[in-house]
Amino acid sequence: MNDYQEKSNYIKKLYEQQSNLDQTIAHQMMSSEKLAFATSQWRMMWRKFIRNRTAVIGGIVILLFYLVALFADFIVPYTLQQRMTQYSFLPPQRIHFFYEGKFQPFVYGIKGSRDPNTLMRVYVTDPEKRIPIRFFIRGEPYKLMGLFPANIHLFGVEEGIVSLMGTDGQGRDMFSRVIIGSQISLTIGLVGVALSLVIGAFLGVYSGYFGGWIDNLIQRIIEIIRSFPPIPLWMALTAALPSHWSPLKVYFAITVILSLIGWTWLARQLRGKVLALREEDFVMAARLSGASNWWIITKHLIPATFSHIIVISTLSMPSMILAESALSFLGLGLRPPLTSWGVLLQQAQNIQVLLLYPWLLMPGFFVAISILAFNFLGDGLRDAADPYTV
């Protein structure tokens, strides 16, 4: 027998022995631990996500924020522009929940006067006067979600004032204004992200999948846009908005301006992802089976980038919210009567105000919370989606 026949026989024998062994082992493995992994990507993502506590808390906070924003006009006791001039710059009131051992929320009455030396308004609580807080109370009329006329508020008082976060210089309730302002602050991010998603996803997937000179062009445009510092760019663009535009027009113009930079991020990320996916053998397999570009993009590439799209959208929310706040704070974004957190913060622009009426900073607190929550949620989603990429 010659050398290599000998060898082949030897290898064959080896193969047979091992393969029998291997099959039994493989079988045993399949039945126990391996089965645990036989699940879809989405379910695995979800499982990983809910184990991340900060991310879940972030998600719940955001959900709560959006729920509150949706029913804002119902939740607050006053409307956006309702002035109670006798109570200007009222500090936040203390809410008492129990009276004589019974659950019976109330606030004390307020008496305003002027300090004879400084001429500042000072408020003293009147412990004699208990003002009970009533639930589902009839109050100022409003339109729920801008559609349904109503006048029932979640809570309120029949006389005096209930002000959880104090009032501003014109006696408007800060709590009501912050909650209603969240509608714009939170949706401008959503609309902006949605807009950048559409542009970014289309251009990113196209760029990555087809390559060539169009890809080159898109990449150069992205680089040019991103070589501008964003805040001055936004400022220049918003400053150019005609001042006679209606608030709604301004609102949409701002979202467009914000997504002008937002899409570049998404497009870059998706392009990179698609570039890598394009080289995967399963894409080649589909193509060699006769799949069209459309088939490959919709059946393989988009589903594979879906988790990235969600993660990137979540992670780009904070910068949108922050940008809107910054622009409005500087007086370049939304203008009253449109009210967002940024617009509200305009009142807190000088140090004297901050020292005397620190509660006017409350909108900033809400901005911070929402941004933190979005970041926590986004980080958690990213870790759950794909620990190696994004």
Next chain:
Amino acid sequence: MKINNSKDQNNNIILEVKNLTKYFPIYRGFLRRVVGNVQAVDNVSFSVKGGETLGIVGESGSGKTTLGRVILRAYEPTSGDVFFRKNGEMINVFSLEGSELKKLRRDMQIIFQDPYSSLNPRKTVMEIISEPLLIHGVSRGEELKSRVGELLEMVGLNVQHMNRYPNAFSGGQRQRIGIARALALQPKLIVCDEPVSALDVSVQAQVINLLEDLQNELGLTYLFISHDLSVVEHISNRIAVMYLGSIMEMAPAHQLYQLPKHPYTEALLSAVPTIDPHTRRIRIILPGEIPNPSAPPPGCKFHTRCRYVQERCKKEVPAWEEISPEHWVLCHFSKNLHLQGIESIKV
């Protein structure tokens, strides 16, 4: 080693590759100017008979994958032709477009090296194997399901595992799923691109046996790519040896092993490990490195590393010649050299 016992050899040719060349341009700079070409496949000619297995071996980067993929029209060729037999006629693969090309794809399929990258992790086995059937609108609904079940049985997988995702399977099982997908459209030719290189040795034998069984049952033709001579030995009728984009030698497997006619083949054979611990081959160590495929040496591409190099080799490109029936060589001195086959190199 298998003997091809088909009688009518010439009429039986299913694939003919003529002067096939594939260059990948190298781009540089902002304007993406072409500054050179990777000569991945360079002027390659051969033909394959129906039902046979042509093994293609070569080191990493020698252009095996590219060759297989250009034949399948995964990449557009730089020049040359590929003909494929369809309904008794040889049709030019590179002349087809659109629906014609799509139809041709049913006859030519591929099995990949990497059992991970080749299966979409987001799709179930059912979705993966049924994809080609859906693309071509072959079957639907219950019929589709039973067809996928059939395919799973053919490759030795449990039909009940149809709704699992690839991550529930081992490397060998994944490779079987890839094989089932390749078989879905009942192809005639399958390019097996190192289908077992990523697997454990024990599993390798199972997958090779499966491929052989399927070939016998279905009359498949294989282009079997490998970087390992001992793997192709078992499955191939003929073997082609590639170096820097060119086929250096092609011969029936037995002949290539016993009577190599190219110095590069001789060197490769000397590196095949021996089983008997008391014997050892004299390893021919090739001097130098593999040249850059974007700047291959002039003349014979192998001359920089050849033990038998002559002046002529450095200037003149050798011709692709059939020096004896079925034995093709790309070497000026193939008739003069007395090279060592696999047996005789032994201490």
